[in-house]
Amino acid sequence: METLGAAVASPAVTAIERWLRETTQADHVRIARYEKLPGGAIQENWMLDAEIGGGPWRGRHEWVLRTDAVSTVALSRTRAQEFAVLRVAEAAGVCAPKPLFLCRDKSVLQREFFVMQRLPGVAQGHRLTREPALVPDGAALLHTLGANLARIHAIHPPMPELDDVLRVPANPALESVADYRGHLDQLDDTYPALEWGLRWCERRAPEAFHITLIHRDYRTGNYLVDRGRLCGVLDWEFAGWGDPHEDLGWFTARCWRFSGAEREGGGIASVEPFLDGYESVAGTRMSRAELTYWQIMAHLRWAVIALQQAQRHMAGGERSLELALTGRIVHELEYEVLRLIAGGDR
Amino acid sequence: MRDISDAADLMTTAREALLRELLPALPVEHRYAALMIANGMAIAAREHRLGTDAARSEAARLRNLLADSGRSPATHDLSALRKAAAAAIRAGYFDEPARAAALMTDLAHTAEAWVAISNPKALRPAARAASTPEA
Numbered sequence: 001m002e003t004l005g006a007a008v009a010s011p012a013v014t015a016i017e018r019w020l021r022e023t024t025q026a027d028h029v030r031i032a033r034y035e036k037l038p039g040g041a042i043q044e045n046w047m048l049d050a051e052i053g054g055g056p057w058r059g060r061h062e063w064v065l066r067t068d069a070v071s072t073v074a075l076s077r078t079r080a081q082e083f084a085v086l087r088v089a090e091a092a093g094v095c096a097p098k099p100l101f102l103c104r105d106k107s108v109l110q111r112e113f114f115v116m117q118r119l120p121g122v123a124q125g126h127r128l129t130r131e132p133a134l135v136p137d138g139a140a141l142l143h144t145l146g147a148n149l150a151r152i153h154a155i156h157p158p159m160p161e162l163d164d165v166l167r168v169p170a171n172p173a174l175e176s177v178a179d180y181r182g183h184l185d186q187l188d189d190t191y192p193a194l195e196w197g198l199r200w201c202e203r204r205a206p207e208a209f210h211i212t213l214i215h216r217d218y219r220t221g222n223y224l225v226d227r228g229r230l231c232g233v234l235d236w237e238f239a240g241w242g243d244p245h246e247d248l249g250w251f252t253a254r255c256w257r258f259s260g261a262e263r264e265g266g267g268i269a270s271v272e273p274f275l276d277g278y279e280s281v282a283g284t285r286m287s288r289a290e291l292t293y294w295q296i297m298a299h300l301r302w303a304v305i306a307l308q309q310a311q312r313h314m315a316g317g318e319r320s321l322e323l324a325l326t327g328r329i330v331h332e333l334e335y336e337v338l339r340l341i342a343g344g345d346r
Numbered sequence: 347m348r349d350i351s352d353a354a355d356l357m358t359t360a361r362e363a364l365l366r367e368l369l370p371a372l373p374v375e376h377r378y379a380a381l382m383i384a385n386g387m388a389i390a391a392r393e394h395r396l397g398t399d400a401a402r403s404e405a406a407r408l409r410n411l412l413a414d415s416g417r418s419p420a421t422h423d424l425s426a427l428r429k430a431a432a433a434a435i436r437a438g439y440f441d442e443p444a445r446a447a448a449l450m451t452d453l454a455h456t457a458e459a460w461v462a463i464s465n466p467k468a469l470r471p472a473a474r475a476a477s478t479p480e481a
Binding site: 345 | 379382383385386389408425428429431432435436438440441449450453454456457458460461463464465468469470
């Protein structure tokens with residue numbers, strides 16, 4: 001970890017300083033802090049404090065530099081794609097960190113990266129669902145989160161900035177089923193409960209759907225809350241064109257409720273204020289049957305990602321207890337899929 | 347009752363030592379890693395106690411489900427049976443309502459048995475009472 005309070009010196013920092021000087025048309029740039037933020041199995045986030053002399057960006061800035069971790073999962077986008085999505089979301093009034101500069105030149109950090117605004121607040125799901133002081137009014141937070149999600153879903157194709165980097169699916173649910181099966185087929189073991197969930201979703205795939213921008217990781221743990229209020233939605237690496245219902249299923253699925261397993265609204269409160277907030281902007285409300293369908297799909301998708309994480313540990317040469325334990329989550333995801341299909345509690 | 351510790355007892359005892367003696371002495375930034383280690387040890391201990399039964403019962407259920415399908419592999423190997431079941435599911439063999447119901451019941455039992463090992467707290471009360479109690 002590179003943590004120095006004063007001027008930081010390392011080849012990476014020197015390279016970033018040089019790149020920032022060009023990008024911001026500055027006379028000189030000094031990086032006062034460059035420190036890896038915790039978390040991020042797939043992406044790395046670095047706290048970046050820069051002092052810029054001259055040019056349109058002169059002054060002190062608190063930013064985040066976002067780049068790929070050593071290994072990524074197949075379902076995630078490139079940093080350039082994520083940057084493009086963030087710009088479109090920002091223009092649509094979505095609450096998210098402001099994207100600033102993209103670097104596709106791999107000679108700087110050997111990986112693509114971008115720089116964005118740093119926002120205050122707490123994101124950790126286990127804290128937000130356990131410490132009432134952080135979320136004094138859960139219903140109000142959920143209402144805002146629902147409304148904010150609907151603003152993302154107001155973005156439709158065609159959109160020239162995104163059409164080059166994102167594909168429009170012909171049938172989102174069926175394509176997800178095919179995609180997840182493809183990933184399962186890469187593995188050594190087989191998972192009959194996941195297969196049954198996929199078959200169930202295949203046979204009941206919605207015939208009618210809209211295609212909008214969807215975030216695909218909109219859930220507790222991926223948004224910042226400061227003094228009880230939403231500060232910004234993070235982690236846009238999976239965003240793309242899809243069925244907006246997928247995001248509502250993901251947000252409300254039991255696997256993303258942390259310490260609030262019985263609170264369907266992301267572990268924060270009941271699902272109603274979330275759906276109310278969504279409806280206040282979108283003008284539509286998801287039915288219970290649709291929500292259950294996409295909650296099943298959410299558990300299937302998380303199972304596929306968890307199995308990919310486990311593979312990194314088992315076969316990818318990246319031995320890690322955290323990745324190994326993520327693989328063990330698959331059992332409870334199978335259990336939830338079966339319970340939801342059987343009409344059990346959500 | 348055995349005279350000396352088996353694998354599960356060693357794992358459980360080592361985990362208690364970690365949580366009682368080491369954890370309080372660890373700097374806060376290592377707390378998460380210690381709790382992950384404790385979790386991994388708890389899963390390993392439960393799997394030692396319950397894993398063989400879970401695997402054997404799952405194999406028996408899958409063999410039974412596939413018995414009339416013409417797809418049952420000539421083996422008791424669990425991974426071969428899982429593969430055969432997965433292929434039958436994809437091919438639509440279990441779409442027929444009576445078969446679907448039998449499959450659901452059996453898959454649910456299997457899932458409960460593995461959740462009782464990987465994360466018993468995730469089991470709903472009815473299933474939790476039925477699973478082997480464990481520290």
